[in-house]
Amino acid sequence: MNNSLQSLTKYPSLSSVLAIFTILLVSIFSVNSANAHRGAKGEGDACRIYVGTEVVHFSAYTPTFTKGESYCEAIPNIGLTHIVIDYEGKKLRGSTVEFEITKEPEGTRIFYQKPEKIKTGSMDAKVDFSQFGAGEYLTHVTIVNQGEKLDSHLPFTVGIEIDEDNIPYKLIIPIILVIISLIAMNIVVNKKEKEKQASRADDTH
Incomplete structure (x- = not known):
């Protein structure tokens, strides 16, 4: 037994x-679910870019494919994309900020916003990724203050299925x-x- x-x-x-x-x-x-929204080390939100002590929020919209749905680190469709950069807080509105998007690993520039003060705290850019193809991209955010530059980056993909x-x-x-x-x-x-x-x-x- x-x-x-x-x-x-x-x-x-x-x-x-x-x-x-x-x-x-x-x-x-x-x-x-946690991985899908994970950003860089120490960041809880993949949509937020830390530039020094300041934070900007990155959002990408593909209205032709997904209407009002927003993306951060993975844009599923290749086509006309609305990139929106929003300042969190008002301090950056008095600073000169430069934006750039490059295709990696080549580092080819596909979008550039010259250094300027954006008083509204929001910048909207339209990028047609069908001209550049699926792949990995990098958003560069640079603050220029009294001749000193402080930059940060946010990697994202377009038209690539994430294995995770x-x-x-x-x-x-x-x-x-x-x-x-x-x-x-x-x-x-x-x-x-x-x-x-x-x-x-x-x-x-």
Whole structure:
């Protein structure tokens, strides 16, 4: 009897398996969601660019494809894109700021906003990425103050599927296969245990 109990404890019950599966799914999608919005080290929002102590907010819109939906580090469609840079706070409005977008790794400039003071705190640029193709790009933000330059960068992609987004779906299939195997083993073990119990019952009569 002890051996039978030990064999049963080697395999989780169906309810335990389903509970573990649910926890794994929640964990995977939580991590993926966090990665989707992750910025540079120390930043919680991929849309925010820290330039010294100041912050600007980067947004990209592709109205032809996705209407009012905004993107930061991954723009899915290649075409006319509205790039919006917003200042967080009013301090930058009195500073001279320079914006540039380059295609990487070549470093080819595809957009340039000369250094100027943007009193409104917001800049809107239209870039047709179909002229430059899918790939990796880099936004450069430079503050010019009393001859001193302070710059920062925000990498983003256009027309490229991010592998991180597919990780949960790649993991789900093997997890399901493992669960099916555990359930099958659980059924076999339970069946054998019932057969043993029935055999013992017959022996006692």
